[in-house]
Every structure is written in C-alpha cells, then in structure tokens.
Amino acid sequence: MPYAYNKLKGRITEMYGTQGNFAKRVGISKNSVSKKLTCKTEFSQKDIILWSSLLNLDKDDYGKYFFS
Numbered sequence: 001m002p003y004a005y006n007k008l009k010g011r012i013t014e015m016y017g018t019q020g021n022f023a024k025r026v027g028i029s030k031n032s033v034s035k036k037l038t039c040k041t042e043f044s045q046k047d048i049i050l051w052s053s054l055l056n057l058d059k060d061d062y063g064k065y066f067f068s
Helices: 004-017 019-026 030-037 045-054 061-067
Strands: none
Touching: 004 019, 004 030, 019 030, 019 045, 019 061, 045 061
C-alpha cells in the first residue's frame, strides 16, 4: 500500500501555503513535488533531509511524515 503523506501535505500547506510555493523553495517543479506526494516517484534520503529542514521537522518526525 502506498504512503498517503497527509501529514506532510498539511505541513507544506501550513508553512508555505501551496505546494507550488514549497516547490520554488526546494528548487524543483510543482509537478515533481506532486509526483513525490502521490507516490509516482520516491523520496531519496537527500530529499527527506532537505524537506525536513525546510519544514522544521526533527529526525524523530521522519516516520510520521515520510513513512505513514
């Protein structure tokens, strides 16, 4: 079963307003963000570290946001 990423989507909206705004901050396209959040492409370890940094997530929160 693929991940839902509901908490991650909520955090992005809470901090950046839209996925598009977050994509600009990450330096990737809105389409790339969407593909990751719909399980069409996978998160790399580098992605998880960068996104967590931009979303002020602790390492202890990785599981809640990226693996549930």
